[in-house]
Amino acid sequence: MSKYFRDIYESLSTMMTGLGITWMHMVRIRKNNVTLQYPEEKWPRPERNIGFDHSNYNVIRTRLHVDIDDCIGCLKCERICPVQCIKIVTEKAPVRGDDIKDIGHVGVTSNGSRKALVVTRFDIDMTECCYCNLCTYPCPEECIYMTGGPNADKHPIDYEFSEFDRSDLIYRFAKPGTKEGMNEVLSKDGAES
């Protein structure tokens, strides 16, 4: 019988303790304790470029972006990708390091390397991407990176890229018409020689 009343007492007292804690939280409401109204307000993202000696550390996981003018088509990112979401096709350029104006191909990268290949296809399927960041490390020209962070000056952060159709999430970075243009260039070359 005494256990019965002790149980009732303990239930009530511990419940009141818990309610007291929640009550105190309600009274002393701090700014960070409340829910943020997401699309209007956003959580502050941690500062990126903190304290790394060289800024090419890409510590952010967002959408992948490729500066196609800098890409030399070495396929290193395609090979390291654990889910094979990067597809690259290249054609041999007629002259190494030369601009091909017809298709907007730039012969020299911003690092000064002369390009021997024209990238006719560079597709990243962001539905398959697992955001492991492995592709950005081996890139010799640092042209594949995740948007924002240390690269914010090149490309602002973009992590809200939902689409209505899945095929819209396949990002095609090669310049449109490169493949057809390349065929034309090559056949012209063949005719001249």
Added chain:
Amino acid sequence: MGVVHGEEMVLNIGPQHPSTHGVLRLKVKTDGEIISEITPVIGYLHRCFEKHCENMTYDQVIPFTDRCDYLAAMANNFGYVVAVEELMELKVPEKVEYIRVIMAELQRIASHLLALGVYGLDIGAFTPFLFMLRDRERILDMFEMTCGARLLYNYMWVGGVSHDLPKGFVETAFQFLDYFEPQIEEYNKLLTYNKIFIERTADIGVLPQDVAISYGVSGPNLRASGVKWDLRRNDTYSIYEKFDFDVCIGDGGQGTLGDCWDRYYVRMLEVKESVKILRQALAQMPKDGDVHQALPKKIRPPKGSIYSRTETPRGDLGFYIESDGSPIPTRVKMRSPAFTALSVLGELAGGWMMSDVISILGSLDIVLGEIDR
């Protein structure tokens, strides 16, 4: 008045059920409210992790280990890289070891916070869940600050970590610990010693020592049954021998040794011990130093095999790796602690009421990503 036996009924819990913690299906044979037999049906989240590994280089496997135990991805990374490094007989710089221990312990706190909070939610206490997730968020913020990801990190690499800790990390971590330690007391007041919670968990689902050992249950579930076994202490790896911490075991504080309340409370105690380890590690960590051992571009471990195990928040995580000297492993086998924890469920739940199954299942803290792999 004897017990009246009625007709037995088979009831399915899951695969889409909020308290099965993922896509788990339980075939429950019931007689009224009393459970007579319970069979877990798994495989809904099977992603061929082990077969995938046979087609990938050693580096590429790491993002996949993240996805096994997605609530403790750092600990899984840690287990895998320790195994590969043992296979290669590689020694990593001291700073890397410290960073790894700090990350693993932060992850342990984050994982336990989610386990405890969700356990409360299963039982019916909603407030502790919100409080614990709020604090877990701060740990995830620290992970985001370090490696850019909040859940699946790919941070620990073979021979080091992907990059150094950012400036101000140590200060942020100390701030977090100072904030967090008083919070543990609050959780205790709010949930641990709540009479309703105790009534739902104490004396329920008792796991005796011998059953736990014979099933191979590990981690907090084993320690709650009173077995003092922690790989960080008993089969030490990395630099855990440098730190001073206790191996917490259950003591049957509110009922029988090895009941649901003990399994819950051991996790709460472990969070405290992790805070202790973190304080030591953050204070002792060398200020400068390289964070990556010089390695060839393609990792080719010598011919041979290794079985290495580490203590994740869920228990004894083992990796068996077989190498033929090529950059691709011949075989990777993962021994997951949550799988053994789930296998003991049939033993535990027999004879209990329907509502107790939820509290028994929640107290085992399973992650389906790891069970199905």
